[in-house]
Structure formats: structure tokens, C-alpha cells
Amino acid sequence: MAAVNAPARAYGIAPGLSFSDACARAPALISEEIDRTGDAAGLKTVAALMTRWTPLAAVDGLDGVMLDVTGCAHLFGGEAAMVGGIARRLDEGGITARLGLAGTPGAAWALAHEGASGTILPQGGEADGLKDLPVAGLRLSPDALRLLRRFGLTRIGQLYDVDRKSLARRFQSAEAVGAALLRLDQALGRRSEPVDPLRLPPDYAARQPCPEPLGHLDGVREGLERLLGKLAGDLAAHGVGARDFTLSAYRADGTVSRTGVSASRAVREAAHIARLFRDRLERVDPGFGIDLLVLEARRTEPMGAGARPLSVDLAASALDESALAALADRIGARLGEGAVRVIEPAESHLPERAEAAAPFEGRLPDWSCIERAPQGPRPLRMFDQPEAVETLAEVPDGPPLRFVWRRVARRVMRADGPERIAPEWWRKTGGGAKPRARDYYRVEDQTGRRYWLFREGLYDDGRGGAPQWFVHGLFG
Amino acid sequence: MVRKGWAEAPTAEPGFPFGLAREGVHEIVEGAYGDAPACAGFAVASLQAARPGAVVWVSQAEARLAHGGLSGAGLKQAGLDPGRFMLVRTRKRVDALWATEEAARSGHAAAVVAEVSEADFTATRRLSLVSETTGAPILLLMPYGREGATAAQARWRVSARPSSPNRYDARAPGRTRWRAVLERSRNAPSAAGRVFNLEVDNETLSLRMVPGLAAGPAPPHAPGAEDGLGEAPRRRAG
Numbered sequence: 001m002a003a004v005n006a007p008a009r010a011y012g013i014a015p016g017l018s019f020s021d022a023c024a025r026a027p028a029l030i031s032e033e034i035d036r037t038g039d040a041a042g043l044k045t046v047a048a049l050m051t052r053w054t055p056l057a058a059v060d061g062l063d064g065v066m067l068d069v070t071g072c073a074h075l076f077g078g079e080a081a082m083v084g085g086i087a088r089r090l091d092e093g094g095i096t097a098r099l100g101l102a103g104t105p106g107a108a109w110a111l112a113h114e115g116a117s118g119t120i121l122p123q124g125g126e127a128d129g130l131k132d133l134p135v136a137g138l139r140l141s142p143d144a145l146r147l148l149r150r151f152g153l154t155r156i157g158q159l160y161d162v163d164r165k166s167l168a169r170r171f172q173s174a175e176a177v178g179a180a181l182l183r184l185d186q187a188l189g190r191r192s193e194p195v196d197p198l199r200l201p202p203d204y205a206a207r208q209p210c211p212e213p214l215g216h217l218d219g220v221r222e223g224l225e226r227l228l229g230k231l232a233g234d235l236a237a238h239g240v241g242a243r244d245f246t247l248s249a250y251r252a253d254g255t256v257s258r259t260g261v262s263a264s265r266a267v268r269e270a271a272h273i274a275r276l277f278r279d280r281l282e283r284v285d286p287g288f289g290i291d292l293l294v295l296e297a298r299r300t301e302p303m304g305a306g307a308r309p310l311s312v313d314l315a316a317s318a319l320d321e322s323a324l325a326a327l328a329d330r331i332g333a334r335l336g337e338g339a340v341r342v343i344e345p346a347e348s349h350l351p352e353r354a355e356a357a358a359p360f361e362g363r364l365p366d367w368s369c370i371e372r373a374p375q376g377p378r379p380l381r382m383f384d385q386p387e388a389v390e391t392l393a394e395v396p397d398g399p400p401l402r403f404v405w406r407r408v409a410r411r412v413m414r415a416d417g418p419e420r421i422a423p424e425w426w427r428k429t430g431g432g433a434k435p436r437a438r439d440y441y442r443v444e445d446q447t448g449r450r451y452w453l454f455r456e457g458l459y460d461d462g463r464g465g466a467p468q469w470f471v472h473g474l475f476g
Numbered sequence: 477m478v479r480k481g482w483a484e485a486p487t488a489e490p491g492f493p494f495g496l497a498r499e500g501v502h503e504i505v506e507g508a509y510g511d512a513p514a515c516a517g518f519a520v521a522s523l524q525a526a527r528p529g530a531v532v533w534v535s536q537a538e539a540r541l542a543h544g545g546l547s548g549a550g551l552k553q554a555g556l557d558p559g560r561f562m563l564v565r566t567r568k569r570v571d572a573l574w575a576t577e578e579a580a581r582s583g584h585a586a587a588v589v590a591e592v593s594e595a596d597f598t599a600t601r602r603l604s605l606v607s608e609t610t611g612a613p614i615l616l617l618m619p620y621g622r623e624g625a626t627a628a629q630a631r632w633r634v635s636a637r638p639s640s641p642n643r644y645d646a647r648a649p650g651r652t653r654w655r656a657v658l659e660r661s662r663n664a665p666s667a668a669g670r671v672f673n674l675e676v677d678n679e680t681l682s683l684r685m686v687p688g689l690a691a692g693p694a695p696p697h698a699p700g701a702e703d704g705l706g707e708a709p710r711r712r713a714g
Contacts, residue, residue, distance in 0.1 A: 323584040324530055324562060331564055331575050339575075341563040343548035355548040357563060364530070367552065367559040378549035380520060381513050413638065416648035444649040448636040449510065473544055476517015476554065476652065 002034045003063075036062075045255075046095065047198050052250045052292050053086060055201040064112065066105055068195045075207070079120055087118060093254040102126055105195060106187030110137030110156065126188050131157030138183045144176055159184055202296030203242065206230040213252045213289025220249065220284055220293065224277060227295040228270040241266030241303035245273055249284050250292040257290075259283045262337055263329045265322070265362025266301040272326055276333040325362040345370045349421055351382065351472065376419035377442050379452040379473030386470035389453065396459055399441040403453070405471050410445040417441035421454075434463040442475065450475035492672065492685065495663040497522045497587060499611045500629030501603045506620035507635025507655065512543045512591075514636040514654055519589055519615045520554045521676055521683050526613060529586030531556075532579040534564040536572045539591035539617070560586075573599050576614060583610040591617045601627035633657040640675060652676040 001017045011026040023029055039062065047065045050057040053076070056068035069082065076082040083099055090097045100111025102121040110130055111119045114137035121129040130137065133156050135148050151170060153159055164181065171177040185191040206227045214220055224247060235241060246260040261276040284290075328340040337359070344358040344365045354374075358365075391400035392409065399415040423435030436457035444450045451474060457467035496502055504515045523531060533546055548558035564579070566572040569592055576590040580603065595603070595616055604627050607614045616628070633656070640650035656672045658664075674683050 320584050323582065327532075327579060327582045327584060328562065330578060335564070335566055335571055335575065339565055341565065343546065343551075343558045343561055343563065345548060345558070351547075351549065355558075357545060357565075360562060364562070365559045367548065367557055373552070374549055378553050379513075379544075379547060380517055380550035380554060381544035382547040382550065383544040414642075414647055414649045416642075416645065442649060444639060446638075447508075448638040448653065449513070450636075450639070450649060450652075473547060473550070474513035476513050476520060476550070 039063075044198065046090075048256055049089075049093075049250075049254055050086070051199065051248070051256070052294070053082065055199070055205065055296070056195055056197045057199075058195045058197050060105075060109070064109070066108070066195055068197070069101070083118055083120060089254060102129065104187060104189040105193045106139065106183060107189070109139055110187055113137055127160065130187060131155065131160075135159070138180070138187060140180055140183055141176075144171075144180050147171065147176075148180070156184075156187070200298065202246070202298050203240075203300040204231060204234050204238075204297040206234065206295045208293040208295075210291050210293065213291045214293075215286050215289050217281055217284065217286065220281060220286065220290065223293040224281070224295065225270075225274065227293060228273055231295055231297060232268050232270040232273075235268040235297065235300070235303075239302060239304070240300045241268040242297035243267070243299040243301070244297070245277075246296045246298070247277065247280075247284070248294045248296070249286070249290045250294070251287045252289045252291045253287060255287065257284050257287070261329075261333050263325070263362075264332065264340070264360050265325045266299075266303045267325075267329070268303065272329070276329055279334050321363060324364070325360075328360045328362075348424065350424060351378070351421070352384075352386075353424075376417065376440060377452075377475070379450075380476035382452075382473040383471070386454070386472040389469045389471050391469050399443050399453060400469060403469065405451070410449075410451075412443045413446055415441050415443040418455075436461065436463050436467075440472070493522060493525075493683065494630060494658060494661050494667060496630065496632070497524075497526045497613050497615070499607050499613055500662075501600050501607055501614045501616060501627070503600075503616045503618055503622065503626065503628045503631040505618050505622040505631060505633045505659075507633050507657070509620045511620065511635045512539070512617065515617045515634045516543070516546075516591075517554070517652065517676075518632065518634045518654055518656065518674075519617060520551065520556060522615070523556060523587055523589075524682060527586040529560070530562055530584065531560050532562050532564060532576075532585045532588045534566065534572050534575045534579070534588065534590040534592075536569060536592055537565065537567045538593060539619075540565070569593055569595075573603070577603055577606055580606045580610055580612045580614055583612065585612050587613045587615065589615045589617065593619060594622075595626065597626050603627075604629065628660070629663065630661040631659040633659055637673065651678055 001013060001015050001019065001022055003015055004013050008026065008029065013022045013025055013029070019031065043059050043063070043065065047057045047059050050065055050067050054067050054069045054072045058066045060066040073079045073082045076085055079101060083101055087097070087099055098112050098117040100108045100115055100119050102108040102111055103123050103126055107121060107126040107130055110133050111121065114133045119129070134154060135156055136145060137156060140148070147170070153162070168174065168177040171180070182191060186193045208223045208227050210219070210223065214223065243263050243266055244260060246258055249257045251257065259280045261273070261280055263276065267273060331340050340360040341357040342360050342365050344356050345367055346354055346356060348354045387405065390404040392403060393401035395401065399412055399417065402409060402411050404410070418439035418441055421438045421440060423437060425435060438454045438456055439458070440452060440454040442450060443453055452472045453469060454472055455467045455469050457463060459467060504519055506512055506515055546561065546563065551558045551561065564575045566575060572590055572592045573595060576588050579585045579588045595618070603614050635655050637653040637655045639653050642648045642650035652675070654674045656674055658667055658670055658672065661668050672685055674685060677684050
């Protein structure tokens with residue numbers, strides 16, 4: 001048995017009992033195979049829901065959710081009101097839950113599992129509050145629990161004054177006693193215990209509760225405008241901008257719908273962020289009505305106050321990177337991230353490594369730093385992957401006289417080259433194949449089209465079979 | 477005094493390249509299937525005359541697959557700073573047209589080049605209006621088979637020609653040459669239909685008309701029949 005409900009417990013059935021024993025005690029028992037993955041997914045949903053109270057919500061074990069509500073209670077009218085609100089919300093959702101609030105995760109766990117539901121311990125009152133709870137509230141292994149019970153230690157309070165050295169002597173191993181004492185110390189706040197949140201907490205956030213659930217996107221748009229006003233003010237006050245924004249819409253029925261936008265550089269202008277959200281808002285489904293909107297900002301960076309160019313001429317002639325970033329953000333918001341790219345130079349002789357179409361990050365690349373120009377001609381258009389060609393008439397040291405590319409035979413009328421590009425031997429090639437030198441030729445066919453052909457490998461270079469020909473680019 | 481009819485002062489028509497890379501939509505169409513690199517080269521050469529500033533290059537995925545991506549080293553050799561280029565990659569044609577319009581509307585692009593498979597009258601009309609408002613020229617690189625009336629300022633049909641003789645090595649290709657037909661032009665209606673044999677000047681990196689290969693009226697557009705050199709145009713399979 002993995003879990004039982006209250007009527008079953010009345011029959012004396014408890015988790016850990018074998019199924020046949022349980023059937024013997026209650027012949028009318030209704031049982032179901034446990035679905036761990038389904039439970040984990042459900043628990044995650046519950047934890048996601050809890051983010052309306054605090055951004056730091058984590059799944060705890062197989063059946064719990066841990067919330068770090070530091071500094072959040074005042075938003076809901078105090079801790080008691082907050083715990084009451086959470087209990088009511090869970091109850092409405094048909095979820096049976098036991099709550100506890102304390103200064104440490106360990107103490108909160110003990111309260112939720114062994115104390116009366118909804119107990120709130122004052123700051124620093126862990127030792128007093130946990131005194132009378134059973135030791136099962138300490139998150140110990142079954143073996144350790146059995147051992148403690150055998151010593152007559154049934155209440156957490158009894159452990160406070162036990163001599164630690166003598167306790168260690170009675171446990172079989174140092175690890176077991178270490179684990180037990182660690183859990184005790186964590187519950188009492190003598191050792192720290194981090195919470196591993198489901199979602200990274202935002203750097204800045206703004207929230208907009210709605211007195212009446214919003215059923216229409218117009219309301220969401222209005223709410224977003226207010227949130228942006230608040231958030232932009234916060235960001236400006238701290239001199240930062242953010243690159244990721246997430247809008248979470250918490251629905252009255254206890255579900256949440258999220259949508260986010262990214263900027264190619266840190267921004268904080270409310271109007272610009274609103275424009276990025278314009279197309280995304282349609283993805284927010286109001287469902288039965290939205291009663292809370294939260295806007296979060298992540299990936300914040302310091303950002304100076306914007307200086308505008310003095311004259312219009314200056315703005316038009318110079319590359320206005322911030323204006324381009326705004327344009328890139330609008331395009332990225334609609335076409336997806338990575339749609340806007342720049343040609344980034346790199347230090348390499350290999351043509352395909354010498355440049356890369358990198359995502360635009362609010363900055364245009366500087367090509368003036370690449371001083372060494374390539375030796376030979378470079379095509380205007382280059383293929384990501386060189387395309388193999390079939391050569392029809394080869395000469396040992398020169399381009400082919402005829403070749404077939406994309407099923408069309410092309411006669412080489414004129415050619416120049418070769419430009420030999422040696423492999424980068426310091427890079428490992430996959431599969432153990434020896435890298436081969438390439439000889440590049442610019443060839444022109446009978447119609448005047450120019451191709452950038454290369455032969456991979458030399459004849460008799462002892463690095464694999466016959467050399468292969470490829471077309472790597474097309475000249476304009 | 478007698479006035480017979482109303483005579484307006486004749487307005488001077490612009491000379492070559494007839495307002496290319498000035499505001500308005502300019503279509504650059506493949507002369508035959510496979511001439512897309514020549515179109516791109518023609519567009520890049522014409523960008524020399526554009527305002528300084530960023531160039532937004534929008535390309536649909538199928539163009540990139542068929543003819544490769546824009547190469548920075550190639551742009552540099554064509555005399556343009558690759559750092560000025562902002563590339564936008566889209567899968568669908570509507571997205572490419574939308575991105576083109578958005579870039580031109582922003583007013584921060586010196587020119588917008590778009591490789592799209594098709595743009596109908598409405599699309600080109602929209603782009604023309606945006607381009608005339610902000611002054612950013614829009615060059616549409618379109619595949620072979622583009623026909624019919626659009627709201628574009630001009631349509632050039634560009635195909636590759638054998639390059640000029642190389643002075644130093646007879647077996648090597650020389651300066652790039654194109655055959656460009658100005659099929660339609662709103663700026664210079666009288667020049668419509670003329671053929672220009674163009675050559676890229678390696679020193680000044682500018683376009684010039686080839687002397688001796690004088691421009692003349694084009695024969696009616698018959699795909700593949702031009703020059704007698706071009707291979708028969710191939711329609712894409714499928």
C-alpha cells in the first residue's frame with residue numbers, strides 16, 4: 001500500500017502494509033495501481049499554482065510542495081490570511097492538503113506532516129513548536145525511526161537534550177546518526193537548507209490582482225500596461241534593464257497560463273516591451289477568468305540612461321544599434337528567437353569556420369578587426385554544407401573539365417586557382433578520419449556562372465581514397 | 477496667342493541605374509533558373525549607392541537552401557562591410573514579407589533586401605508605400621518565372637554572362653559581367669525593355685556599362701532564348 005484515505009485508515013490500513021493483509025482487514029477495499037509519473041506531474045502542477053503566492057515554489061519529495069514565502073505575506077494581509085487563502089484555494093481545487101508555516105523548511109515539514117494543519121510558528125519558535133511532535137516529523141529513514149523509538153525517543157523535544165556522543169554510540173553507523181542530527185539541526189535552523197525552486201525566481205516582478213476575474217483579452221492588455229508601468233519604474237529606479245519578460249495569468253479555477261518575450265539587449269521601455277507582447281497576448285487563454293497577473297523580469301543587466309543623438313542627421317547616418325535591437329526584438333517576437341542574425345567573423349582559415357551566422361545580441365559585429373584578408377576570391381553565397389559534385393573529366397593538378405552538380409552537367413570554360421587551405425590539425429575530427437587539405441578553384445561554366453569548387457585531399461596523399469570534389473559556394 | 481492643347485515641360489528621366497537602390501520596390505528577377513547568385517551580386521553591387529547604415533537581408537528558407545547563405549568574406553570582397561548586415565531568416569513567405577515591411581517601416585535600415593518566392597500586387601503595393609514614406613529602398617530578389625504587373629518601381633531581369641577576358645591569364649575568369657534587362661520602370665518608362673550589359677569594375681567596385689556591347693532594345697522576353705548561351709531554363713521538379 002502506498003497511500004490510504006481516511007475511511008481505510010479507520011480499518012487499520014496504513015502505507016507500507018502488503019496488499020493481501022489490507023484485503024484481509026477490509027474485504028471491500030477499493031484499490032488502484034499507483035501512478036508515480038502521474039502523481040509527480042500533478043504535484044508539479046500544484047507547485048506551479050503556488051507561484052501566485054511566492055516565486056520560490058519547489059516540489060518536495062513524493063507528496064509535498066515547499067514554498068519560501070519570505071517577504072511575501074504582506075501582499076496577502078499577513079501570514080494567517082495567506083495560509084488561509086492557500087488552504088481555501090486548494091480546497092476549492094479538490095486537493096486535500098495539510099499546511100504548516102515555520103522559519104525553517106524542516107520545521108515546516110514537521111508541522112505539515114505531524115502537526116495540526118495550518119499551524120504557524122513564530123520566528124525563532126521552532127524548538128518550542130516542534131517539542132511535542134513525533135520524531136516521524138524529522139524526515140528520517142524508517143530504520144533510524146525504528147531505532148529512535150526503541151530508545152524511547154518518540155517526541156522531537158526529547159532529542160534536544162540528548163548527549164550527541166552517546167546517541168552516536170547507539171547507532172550502527174556514523175552516517176545514520178549524522179543524517180538524524182542533520183535533520184534535527186535543519187528543523188531547528190542550526191544548519192541551512194536551500195529550497196530548489198521549480199522556476200528560477202525573477203530578478204524583478206510586478207503583480208496586478210484583479211478584483212473581478214478577467215474574461216477578455218482586452219482586460220489582460222490593460223493589466224499588462226499597468227504592470228509594465230510598475231516594472232519599468234522599478235527597473236529604471238535601479239538602473240537596470242532586462243532581456244526576458246514573462247507574463248503569468250493565474251486563472252480563477254486554479255490553472256496558470258504563461259507567455260514570454262525576449263529582447264536582444266537589455267530594455268526597460270514600457271512601450272517597447274508592450275509591442276513585443278502584442279502578438280503573444282493571444283496565447284493567453286482567459287479560461288474561466290483571470291484573477292491575478294504577474295509580470296516577471298529575468299536576465300537583468302545594468303543599463304545606463306539612454307542618450308539620444310543630438311541631431312536627426314547623426315541618428316540616420318550612424319548605425320543606431322539600439323533602434324536595430326528594437327527592430328530585431330519585434331521580428332524575433334513574431335518569428336521566434338534566432339530569426340535575426342548577424343555575420344560574426346572568427347579566426348580560422350577554413351571558410352566555413354571563418355564566419356558564423358550568430359544570433360543578433362543587440363550589437364553589430366566589427367569586421368574591421370579582421371585584418372588578414374583571405375588569399376583568394378570568396379563567393380557571395382556559401383552553402384552551409386559543401387555539396388558533392390561528380391566530376392566527369394579530371395586532370396591531376398587542376399579543376400575538372402566537366403562536372404555534374406544538381407544533376408546538370410557543366411562544362412568548365414575558365415578557372416583559376418588553386419588556393420590551398422590546409423586542415424586545422426589541432427582540432428579533433430570525429431570518427432578518426434584524417435583531415436585532408438583542400439584545393440579551391442574558381443571555375444566558370446559556359447553560361448558565365450561561377451562556382452567555388454574544391455577538391456578534398458590530394459592524389460596519393462595517403463589519407464583515404466580518391467579525392468572528392470565539392471561545390472562550396474556561388475559567385476555573384 | 478494660340479495654345480493648342482496643354483504642354484507640360486518634359487521632366488528629365490534619371491539615367492542608369494534608374495533609381496535602383498533609391499526609395500521604392502525594385503524587383504530583381506532571375507534571367508534563367510540558377511541565376512539567383514547573379515541577382516544577389518547585382519543587388520549587392522547596387523547597394524554601393526545606398527545610404528550608409530544597416531542593411532536588413534531577409535531570406536526565405538528555400539532560397540537559402542537553393543543558393544546558400546550570404547557570406548561575409550564575399551560581401552567584403554564586393555566592397556561592403558559585412559558588419560552592416562542584419563540577416564532575417566524565415567520559413568514562410570508571409571513572414572518574409574512582414575519582416576521586410578517591418579524593417580523598412582522602422583526607418584533605421586539603409587536598405588532592405590528580401591529573397592522571397594512570390595509577392596503579389598497587394599504585397600508590393602504595401603511595400604512601395606512603406607518604402608516611399610521612410611525612404612528605405614526595398615530590393616526583392618525573386619526566382620525565375622516572375623511575371624505580371626506589380627506595384628514595383630522597376631523590374632530587372634538579371635542573368636550571368638561570361639566574364640571579361642582576363643588580361644593576365646587567358647584561362648582564368650575576368651571581371652564579373654551580367655546581362656540586365658530593365659523590364660519595367662516607373663521612373664524611366666522610355667528605358668523599359670532595354671538591355672544593359674554590365675561589368676563590375678574591380679577597382680572602384682561599381683557597375684558600369686560595357687563599351688562596345690552597347691545597350692539595345694531587348695527581344696520580347698522568351699525564357700532561355702537569350703544569348704544563345706543560356707541553358708534551357710529548368711523548372712523546379714515536383
